Amino acid sequence: MLSYDELTAPERELWDAFPEGRPVDLRTGVPEDDRVAEGGQWAPGRTVRAAVITALLLGANATQPGAVACLRLAGARITGSLNLAGAQIGQSLWIDECWVEEPVSLFGASTQTLVIKGSRIPGIDAGSARIDGNLDLRRSHVDGGASSPFNHDITALSLTNARVTGGVVLNRAEMNAPGGWAVAAGGLVMEGGFFCRGGFVARGEVRLLGAQLPGGLFMQGAHLTDPGPRGVSLSLDNAVASTLDFSDGFTANGTVRLHGTRTSGTLTFQGAVLDGPPDGQGPSLTALLMQAVDFDLTLARPPSGAVDLQGAQVSYLHDSEQSWPDVVELEGFVYGSIKASEAGERQETAGRRNSAASRVAWIRRSPGYNPQPYEQLASWYRKAGHDDEARRVLLARQRHRRRSLPWAARAWGHLLDVTVGYGYRPWLAGVWLLALILLGTLSFGTHSPTPVQRGASAPFQPLVYTLDLLIPIGGLGQRTSWYWTNGGLQALAYLLIAFGWVLTTAVIAGVTRALQKS
Known part of the structure; x- marks a missing residue:
């Protein structure tokens, strides 16, 4: 137990x-002297031992009646290990x-609001912690190094299996764990929002596997880079959120994984x-079994890797x-409606000119053949009342x-396509029939x-x-009453008979296929 006599002047202050919650500010007011990046060089008059902070938070100095105790410290160099695990x-x-010398451990701790703003810290481990309030790390620079029983990789911020009744605020913060985990928050349960806005930078993977985020995840303008050997910059597999916002310049230099992610809103x-990954070998976005109400993929430019x-x-x-x-x-992939953005305006795809052709080209970006994307698109066109577009898709x-x-x-198949368009263009049969009738009438009319x-x-x-030659069933009495001595016309007669059978068979097969598949 520390005694009061052992404390330095800033520690006594x-x-x-602490009992009255008064702030202690050790900054000089001179910008050059208050640069946090150079906090390791600050004089002893600005140094506070982590053991003093730990002792105060664990009740070393009794609170004053009628006051709310709170530890407020600014501009200090904090030396030693700030170990509050299980507290x-x-x-x-x-x-x-502040400049913090060693990683902060809150593993398994139960604490109130925790605010570490504009500071430099060599890692924070809050795995399995319970925070009744907010965790605010805005503008802080957190380097990898925090250890956790659940993770042996380099980690800047660990919130694995933690519970936060308020929000997590990482606006303008930097989480540095290149090749490791910038944020490890698998199993995180929250009641507030998770905010990584305004220039948030993560060097390393951000992992929120199975996280429960009823207040939403907001990463507008965030920059995720240095994903490591897995090539994944953001992983939200099986997470549940009200909103996932990766807009306004959000940049991911690695795969964004949303496997099984469920979003009740946008x-x-x-x-x-x-x-996508820096080596160009992985997808930019993979969202297998993802569920969302409103999915906006109007990117600033096409992804460099595949979208799954x-x-x-x-x-x-x-x-x-x-x-x-x-x-x-x-x-x-199942969707209820498509709204395309053109020249800054959004409109229903079904109302766009030549939309079926553009959507078919979209579907054909998929490797191999699969009927489901075509059937899904055709179903949407039908619901929108555009049966012609649906037939083009089919x-x-x-x-x-x-x-x-x-x-x-x-x-x-080529024959069905040319003659009746697989049954989706039955008018082609009429075109062929008129052409053959015209050919036969003109050719046979020149000779007797x-x-x-x-x-x-x-x-x-x-x-x-x-007509008698082209109709394969029944007869009009002409075909059996006349024959040709001219070899060319007789060959034409045989050809028209064959065409009649082929055309009739194609019509029946095509229409039957269309009725079965439509």
Whole structure:
């Protein structure tokens, strides 16, 4: 136990101020002398031992009646180990623009509001801690080095399995653990919001696996870099949040993982930059089985790596020409509506000119063939009342599928496509029929055929004769009553019979396929 006589002058000042919650400010007021980055060189008159802070927070100096005890310290050089692991702390801790010599340990502690602003700290471990209030680290510079029983990697800030009844504020803070974990907060349970705004920088992976964030995660303008060997800059696998905001210049130089993430409100990347891993070998965004109501992917520029949305479900999808890279995984992706952004304005995709063609090109960025993305898009067009666009999408699906078939099936597919558009363009059959009727009528009208039985045949009519050849079932009496001695016209007659059968078969097959698939 420290005695009062052993304390230095600044420590006695802090000791006396603590029961009444009075602030102790050791700054000189000269900017050059108060630079926190050079706090290791501050004179002894600005030095406070971590043991003194620990003793006060653990009740070494009784509180004054009618006052709220609080430790408030600014501009100090804090030496030694600030080890509060497992402690029950009933007072708030406010540290402003201080230089902390060793990592801070709050592992398993129960504490009130913790504020460390504008300070330099070699790591903070608050794993399994309970914070009844806010954790405020705005403008602080936290370097990797905090140790945790749950993690042996380099970690700047650990909130693994912690519980925070207020918010976490990391605005303008820097978390430095290049190749390690800038923020390790798997299993974090919060009641307030998690804020990383205004130039927040993380060198290393930010991990919030399974975190519960009912107040939302806000990372507008944040910059995530140096993700390490995994190439992941942000991992929110299985996290639950009300809002996930990665907008206004948010930049991730590594993969953003949202596997199984559930958002009851908005998930936005509006104006964000997703550069993917530095080596270019991984995806920029992977969101397998992600769920969100409003998903905004109107990025500042196309992602450098793939975007994987397999199995994701969203009610509203917002995108633009900048949203999609060369590779997009869409198998199982379900959406209720698409709103595209053009020239700063958003509009329903179904109302855009040639939207089906652009959306089909989007789907074909997926490797291989899968029918679900086509069926999902066609379903949306139908719900929007654009049946023509839906048929174009389903026709594109058949053409894409044809590429994966054996040569015989591909040949039959080409025939169905040319004749009736796989049943989605039945008017093509009418075009073919009119063309063949015109060809036969003009060709047969230039010559006179020979009757099978003289005097017993009806007068020869080129139009009726052509129709008789093209209709494979029944007859109009012309085909059986006349024959040609001209070899070319006889060959044309045989060809029209064959075309009639092929056209009829294609119409039946195409319409049947369309009815079954639509």
